[in-house]
Structures are given as structure tokens and as C-alpha cells.
Amino acid sequence: MRILSAFEMFGEYMLLLKRVFSKPEKRRVYYQQTIKEIDKLGFQSIGIVTIISVFMGAVITLQTAYNMENPFIPNYLIGLGTRDSMLLEFSSTVIGLILAGKVGSNIASEIGTMRVTEQIDALEIMGINSASFLILPKIIATVIFNPFLSVLSMMVGITGGWLVGVFTGVVSTQEYIDGVQYAFIPFYITYSLIKTVVFAFLITTISAFYGYRVQGGSLEVGRASTQAVVMSSIFILLFNLILTQLLLS
Amino acid sequence: MITIRNISKKFDGHLVIDGISATFEKGKTNLIIGQSGSGKTVLLKSIVGLHDIDEGEIYYNDIRFDTLDLKSKKLIRQKIGMLFQGAALFDSATVEENVMFPLDMFTELSRDEKLDRTNFCLKRVNIINANHLYPAEISGGMKKRVAIARAIALNPEFLFCDEPNSGLDPKTAVVIDQLIKEITEEFNITTIINTHDMNSVMGIGDKVIFIYQGKKWWEGNKENILNSNNKELNDFVFSTELTRKIKGF
Numbered sequence: 001m002r003i004l005s006a007f008e009m010f011g012e013y014m015l016l017l018k019r020v021f022s023k024p025e026k027r028r029v030y031y032q033q034t035i036k037e038i039d040k041l042g043f044q045s046i047g048i049v050t051i052i053s054v055f056m057g058a059v060i061t062l063q064t065a066y067n068m069e070n071p072f073i074p075n076y077l078i079g080l081g082t083r084d085s086m087l088l089e090f091s092s093t094v095i096g097l098i099l100a101g102k103v104g105s106n107i108a109s110e111i112g113t114m115r116v117t118e119q120i121d122a123l124e125i126m127g128i129n130s131a132s133f134l135i136l137p138k139i140i141a142t143v144i145f146n147p148f149l150s151v152l153s154m155m156v157g158i159t160g161g162w163l164v165g166v167f168t169g170v171v172s173t174q175e176y177i178d179g180v181q182y183a184f185i186p187f188y189i190t191y192s193l194i195k196t197v198v199f200a201f202l203i204t205t206i207s208a209f210y211g212y213r214v215q216g217g218s219l220e221v222g223r224a225s226t227q228a229v230v231m232s233s234i235f236i237l238l239f240n241l242i243l244t245q246l247l248l249s
Numbered sequence: 250m251i252t253i254r255n256i257s258k259k260f261d262g263h264l265v266i267d268g269i270s271a272t273f274e275k276g277k278t279n280l281i282i283g284q285s286g287s288g289k290t291v292l293l294k295s296i297v298g299l300h301d302i303d304e305g306e307i308y309y310n311d312i313r314f315d316t317l318d319l320k321s322k323k324l325i326r327q328k329i330g331m332l333f334q335g336a337a338l339f340d341s342a343t344v345e346e347n348v349m350f351p352l353d354m355f356t357e358l359s360r361d362e363k364l365d366r367t368n369f370c371l372k373r374v375n376i377i378n379a380n381h382l383y384p385a386e387i388s389g390g391m392k393k394r395v396a397i398a399r400a401i402a403l404n405p406e407f408l409f410c411d412e413p414n415s416g417l418d419p420k421t422a423v424v425i426d427q428l429i430k431e432i433t434e435e436f437n438i439t440t441i442i443n444t445h446d447m448n449s450v451m452g453i454g455d456k457v458i459f460i461y462q463g464k465k466w467w468e469g470n471k472e473n474i475l476n477s478n479n480k481e482l483n484d485f486v487f488s489t490e491l492t493r494k495i496k497g498f
């Protein structure tokens with residue numbers, strides 16, 4: 001395993017991106033690949049996003065409710081709290097981190113396996129730009145589809161909060177809906193979607209990078225997949241900070 | 250015809266291929282033999298350009314290959330078929346899709362024409378009724394044969410085989426060898442085969458190049474290999490007790 005300095009790694013990453021974004025050989029095949037990736041990386045993440053979002057929305061609602069002992073604080077703030085937590089942070093960043101684990105490890109191990117079993121060499125020998133052929137459809141798929149996952153997460157999370165709120169009796173339906181609508185700032189959704197798109201790009205390219213440069217065997221593929229998840233997560237957190245400062249300040 | 254002149258390849262300062270020159274003729278099965286680790290795979294991958302060579306010249310017919318830019322290399326690569334040591338079939342595609350893949354990428358044939366060609370190639374390697382199976386569902390020998398079918402799908406002018414019969418039983422190994430030889434003669438292909446199997450050498454060694462510690466140590470054919478006085482070659486050829494006795498060592 002080569003040990004490279006951070007700068008060399010970054011250089012390698014940029015060189016890979018340059019190959020990824022060169023002209024596709026055959027558009028129709030790329031298009032079909034993209035559809036497949038949308039199914040594999042997007043549709044198959046709907047389940048996990050839904051489950052996590054509904055529980056998080058519910059928990060946020062309960063936490064907000066149980067922390068508001070003061071009778072002068074109106075109950076509708078519970079709905080507002082759940083909404084803003086989901087919009088600002090949960091449906092972009094936390095979902096991003098979850099997808100880094102699910103999608104990132106999937107991408108790194110798939111491409112890494114193709115590398116060590118010479119499938120990438122097989123593509124190159126046919127005269128195909130393997131970087132572009134394998135990675136570009138994944139980038140397009142996640143950049144297009146993840147915003148839908150994010151919106152889904154917002155809706156399901158807010159619904160989860162409402163369900164548990166009404167079920168436990170901490171808030172009434174009317175109060176909750178009032179809260180969700182109160183002082184709504186549409187830009188929060190834009191902010192969240194921008195973050196989601198950036199995170200999708202980071203997860204896909206970083207994971208593909210770690211998979212693409214694997215050398216060795218299945219042990220190294222496993223290691224690359226772990227590294228991919230760790231590095232994607234770190235960069236999601238870093239860009240979360242940067243984008244928040246840029247967009248909300 | 251392929252000609253190499255004085256090619257060398259280093260990995261991290263360690264010389265793996267050391268000034269090898271050779272010509273590989275059309276319509277013949279050219280064998281590269283040598284011990285495990287002697288550099289056969291690296292030599293083969295250098296000739297097709299998967300490794301950049303440090304020194305020397307590579308000619309396909311009369312075209313200097315190693316100094317071409319990527320775009321011109323791609324054009325030559327479309328005339329190359331390659332069989333990798335581990336078959337390197339695309340895991341996520343069926344047998345049929347694997348063989349059809351080069352046709353999808355590089356031809357404008359209709360779906361029916363592509364299917365005809367695919368079935369022709371599969372039949373040529375005696376794979377029938379397996380079109381819709383995945384690589385994980387077929388045996389090792391079948392994988393190699395499907396990989397041969399994929400390699401000849403575009404009627405290659407040059408065929409490279411890295412240990413086509415390693416890991417196969419002796420009978421299947423002979424079948425694969427004979428298949429490659431037949432295809433080579435039938436379509437007048439320049440074929441280069443890596444092997445460490447003496448059965449292959451005696452069966453299909455039109456021309457044999459023996460590599461020892463990264464250097465070309467001996468060159469000849471299956472007729473004169475048994476009478477050579479080259480010590481390292483004899484050690485390699487007569488490696489078992491039985492053969493050594495017969496030879497009278």
C-alpha cells in the first residue's frame with residue numbers, strides 16, 4: 001500500500017476527476033448505466049432514509065416537548081422545532097452521513113473488486129475510459145436522486161413527529177401544523193438541497209476514488225471501503241461547516 | 250505482427266522486465282513461459298499498454314504503439330482481445346451481456362445483429378444455453394471460455410491470453426488451448442499466450458519465449474525445447490522427478 005501525503009492524494013483525486021469528466025464514448029450506454037445506478041444507489045436507499053427519518057422526527061418532537069416545561073412557551077413551537085431540525089441539519093447532513101455509510105461502501109467495494117479482479121483492465125483494454133464509464137453514471141445518479149431522498153426525509157420526519165406527538169398527547173394536530181407553518185423560511189429548503197447535492201458529489205467521488213486505486217486483493221478492498229466511508233464522512237462535516245457559513249451568514 | 254524492442258519496466262526502482270526483444274507472428278500461437286513471478290503478466294500488460302514501459306519500443310504491425318497518445322492507442326486497442334488470468338468477466342452482467350458489451354460500445358449493429366454475433370462467439374467456445382447466467386453461476390472453465398468469446402467478439406487482430414488454462418483440470422486445459430489455437434489460425438490472429446504449463450507448450454507452442462528473472466533467456470519452439478542445453482530452461486521444463494529421469498539428469 002502506497003503511503004501518500006495529503007497533497008499527493010488530492011492531486012490523484014483531481015486527476016481521476018479529470019478522467020471522469022472527459023467525453024463519454026457512447027452516450028446511450030452511459031444513459032442506461034445511469035438509470036441502473038439511480039435504481040441501485042437511489043431507489044434502494046429509500047427504505048433506510050424513510051425509517052431513520054420517521055424515528056428522528058419522532059424523537060426530536062418528544063425531546064422538544066419534554067424540554068419545554070415552561071407553560072408560557074406555546075406548544076406549536078414543537079412543530080417548528082421538528083421542522084427546522086429536519087430542514088437545517090437532519091435531512092441533509094445526517095442523511096448524508098448515513099448514505100456515506102451505505103452508498104459509499106457499496107461504491108468503493110464494487111469498484112475496488114473490479115480493480116483487483118482485472119475488470120477495470122478489461123475495460124481499458126477494449127479502449128474504454130474506465131474511470132468515466134464506471135464513475136460518471138454514479139455521480140449523475142446520486143446528484144440527481146439524493147435531493148429527492150432529502151425531500152422525502154423532510155416530509156417523513158415531520159410526519160413522524162406529528163404521529164408521535166399526537167399519540168403521546170404532547171401536542172395536538174392543530175398546534176403541530178401551526179408550528180410547522182409558523183415563520184417558515186423557504187430558503188432553508190434550498191440550503192438543505194444545496195448541501196445534499198454537494199454531499200452526494202463528495203460521497204460518490206471520494207468512494208469511487210478509494211475503490212479505483214485499490215491494489216492487492218479482497219483485504220485491501222475491505223480497507224478501501226472503510227477508508228471511503230471515513231473520508232466521505234469527514235468531508236461531509238467539513239463542507240457542512242463551510243456551506244453553512246457561506247449560505248446562512 | 251507485434252514487435253517489441255528492448256523493453257524494460259521498473260516498479261519502484263525494481264527492474265521486473267529487463268530489455269526484452271521479440272517478434273510475435275500472425276496466425277501463430279506465441280507462448281511466453283516462465284516461473285511464477287518471472288514477469289509474464291507484467292510483460293503482457295506492458296505490451297498492451299496497461300503498464301507504461303520505462304524503455305524500449307512496441308510495434309503493432311508497423312505502428313509504434315508505446316508513444317501514441319491515448320486516443321490513437323484506443324483505436325488500436327479496439328483490435329485487441331484479451332483474456333485475463335482470472336477471466337475478468339463483469340460480475341454484474343450476464344454471459345450474454347458480457348460478450349455483447351464490446352459490440353454495444355463499438356458498433357452500430359442492430360440488437361438482432363449483436364445477438365447473432367454474440368451467439369456465434371459463444372457457440373464457437375461451446376457455451377450453449379448459458380446466455381442468461383451470471384459469472385458467479387458458471388464454472389471456472391466456462392468463465393474462461395466466455396472470456397474468450399468476449400475477446401473475439403470484435404474480430405480482433407491481436408489476442409492476448411494470460412494463463413488461459415491455469416486452475417483448470419488437464420482435460421479442460423487442453424480444450425481451451427486447442428480452442429485458442431484454432432481461433433488463431435482460423436481468423437489469422439497474432440496471439441500471445443502466457444503460461445507455465447508444459448502441456449500447453451508441447452501442444453500449441455508455435456513459438457516459445459522463456460523468461461527468467463525478467464530477461465529473455467531462450468527462444469525456440471515446441472520441437473527444439475526438449476533438446477536445449479540452457480540450464481535454467483531445463484530446470485523449468487524438467488521440473489518433476491519423472492521428467493528429469495527421462496531426460497537422464
Ligand SMILES: Nc1ncnc2c1ncn2[C@@H]1O[C@H](COP(=O)(O)OP(=O)(O)OP(=O)(O)O)[C@@H](O)[C@H]1O
Binds near residue numbers: 288289
Ligand atoms: N503493480 C505492481 N507493482 C509492483 N510490483 C509488481 C506489480 N505487478 C507485478 N509486480 C512484480 O513483478 C514481478 C513479476 O510479476 P508477474 O505478475 O508478472 O509474474 P508472473 O510471471 O505473471 O507470475 P504468475 O505466473 O504467478 O502469474 C513480481 O515480483 C511482482 O511482485
Ligand SMILES: [Mg+2]
Binds near residue numbers: 291334
Ligand atoms: Mg501472471
